[in-house]
Amino acid sequence: MNYDEAKIKFVSTWGSLGSLWGINKAMAQIQALLFISTKPLSMEEVMAELKISRGNTSMNLRQLIDWGIVTKEIIPGERKEFFTTEKDVQELARTIAKERSRREIQPVIKVLKDVSSIKDDGTKKTRELIKQTKALHDLTETADDMINKLVNQKQNWITKSLLKLIK
Amino acid sequence: MNYDEAKIKFVSTWGSLGSLWGINKAMAQIQALLFISTKPLSMEEVMAELKISRGNTSMNLRQLIDWGIVTKEIIPGERKEFFTTEKDVQELARTIAKERSRREIQPVIKVLKDVSSIKDDGTKKTRELIKQTKALHDLTETADDMINKLVNQKQNWITKSLLKLIK
DNA sequence: TTAAACTTTCAATAATTATTGAAAGTTTAT
DNA sequence: ATAAACTTTCAATAATTATTGAAAGTTTAA
Structure with a gap:
């Protein structure tokens, strides 16, 4: 497997995994692309790499920004906008966990509380x-609490928590 | 909110939450219905309560059985089949975590391993x-390891782990 | 056996969700 | 102010996913 094959495999796998963390395919693919890019990408570049339309790219980039996963970059001398994603997996996990909790889990907790209080x-x-x-x-x-707390540990909870809990 | 309202609210909320744990709406609703039922339900009863077709009910019940969440019950003297779901939330969480890991997370881990090994x-x-x-x-x-290990603790990891980690 | 009671299958259809593309909107340089 | 460069919006369309319903299949009782 060479670079291009590996890249395609990664981007498409990550894309189809989107559902697992609650976002759509295009959104996940854009994030994946930015995640392995060595430099910020313009909308044109994203469109070209993923072969998706301008409108689609625009909408999904905005959503990623909404999630707090992607940020606009100003590049001096360039007219168009460039985009980067959070490169630290830990931070990425933290952001995603927080957003999913807020968007999906909290509302369900509320309903369960109401229903169980009849x-x-x-x-x-x-x-x-x-x-x-x-x-x-x-x-x-x-x-929900646990995931948030775990994911919020500043230092590498990965190794630490694992050692503590799983042994 | 009376019983019937609460029931409808619970079943439909749990149904729309299906996506969160990776199953479809009908499947999640059937599980929810069985979860609060005081007795095993027949296919007829499920169809009637949820207003879905026989084919849909049959297919989704089978999937739930595949997941290991629902079991057929034989009721003496009854010709038709009856169904129950795992009633213990802990056990339910364990089963779901295990299945999702097997079906979705493991394949992705494999791809990531391959791609990162070029x-x-x-x-x-x-x-x-x-x-x-x-x-x-x-x-x-x-x-993935962590979730599985946590969820597999036989005693109520909920309280224990919480106290340990979150304080 | 036969037939009634019940379940499964699956092609057709409906509902939902994602994507396009072009017009409208915005920003920047002159 | 104007126009070029760029982005956003959104109605139309395409793709995907869920659901139906009726025919085929299976089991049970007599």
Whole structure:
């Protein structure tokens, strides 16, 4: 496998993995491309590399900026905008975890809290609903907390936490 | 909010959350319904509650069984099949984590490993590709290990790990 | 066996989601 | 002010994914 093959394989795999961290294919591919680029890329370059339209590129770049994963770069003497992504995987993981929590997990936690707080009328089915949604609420909330806390450890939680917990 | 409202809210919220844990809406809704049911449900009952077709119900129940989340129940004297889901959230989390890892994360880890193992020809771009995909490989692998290990602790890791880590 | 009760399959269709491309908008240089 | 260089917007379209429903398949009881 040479450079170009490896690059294509990486970008497309990362793209199809987008769903795993909750973003669409084009968005994930743009991020992947920037992630292995040695310099900031212009919209033209992104379009050309990924063979996607200008509109698509524009929209997805904006979303990545929204997520806090990509930033615009001003390059002196250049008229067009250039883009870079966070290059540190740790920081990347932190940002993604935080955003997903905010966008998706928190709203669900709220619903689970509401549902598990309905009045207990003493019937079996109501009790089951309360019991099960409460369990789910606790699990979701705790898992979310944990991921955020883990991911926020400034030093390499990877090795440290692993050693502590997993042995 | 009364029982029926709460039930509908829970089932539909859990359904739309399906994407978060990588399954489709109908599948997630069926699981949610079984999760709060006080008794095993037949295909008829699932169809009626969720207003989905027989074919859809059949296919998605089978997928849930594939995932190891739902099991068929034989009820003496009954001709049709009944279904239940794992009721313990801990066990549920464990099963889901294991399956997602196997189905989605492992294949990506493999690609990252392959890509990061290409021959270093000394060019800047190749070095960057190797460096970045290696970092991603390590992160992904470690995070995957961690989740699996955490989720596999038999006793309630929830409280224990939380107390240890988060304080 | 046969037939009723039930489940699965899958081609057709519907619903959803992503992508395009061109017009409208913005910024910068002169 | 004007125009070139560039970006954004969004209605139309394409691609993908989910759902239906009816025919085919299976199991059970008599």
